[in-house]
Amino acid sequence: MSLEQKVMDQLKEAMKAKDEAALRTLRAIKSAILNEKTSEGFSGTIDEAGELKLLQKLAKQRKDSLDIFVQQHREDLAAKEREELAIIERFLPAQMTAEELRTAVEAIVAQTGAAGPGDMGKVMGVASKQLSGKADGKAISEMVKQILAAK
Structure with missing residues (x-):
């Protein structure tokens, strides 16, 4: 099952559960996939390595933002980033210790x-x-x- 299909399935579940954090994050992943698929010089499909790279990029963005928000003592914004990061990490393979x-x-x-x-x-x-x-x-x-x- 492709990443896009997994995201769509979980998006439906999040809508049913009215889970705002999941909806926000899954929509961001879906948007990134769409942007990647329609970018100039791209074939229209994303292979598994491309999906992994895309998810890592999204996770890194969240981690960087989280670090900045923690440094600036913005716990409200940091909490959102933590929620989104946790959801993105569900799609990533387990990281090495x-x-x-x-x-x-x-x-x-x-x-x-x-x-x-x-x-x-x-x-x-x-x-x-x-x-x-x-x-x-x-x-x-x-x-x-x-x-x-x-x-």
């Missing part, structure tokens, strides 16, 4: 033969492909820096 990420990055470092911080680009290229959707790019980058700095 810090320990799982460390283990995966250490294996990639060994696989690529990286010897120090100068090899970060080589490691990040492989890590980004292998861990796409399982971990945030920023978290992957930080872990690679830590591991390579220790070498």
Whole structure:
């Protein structure tokens, strides 16, 4: 089942339940899908990797906004962002824990033969492909820096 179909099914359920947070978020996801499908130079269908990338982008936007609202002590706006983020994360695969990420990055470092911080680009290229959707790019980058700095 495509992401668009899942969103539509949950949108119907949210309408029946009169769940404002879910409605707001699901409509935002639906809108992003429509924008992506109709963007210039696009074929009209989104593959699973494209759907995942789209959801990660939406989740990152919510996280960034949440950080700003928390810093500015705007709990009312932060609460909305938390609600939306929780709903978006239902569609994303489970994220790796810090320990799982460390283990995966250490294996990639060994696989690529990286010897120090100068090899970060080589490691990040492989890590980004292998861990796409399982971990945030920023978290992957930080872990690679830590591991390579220790070498």
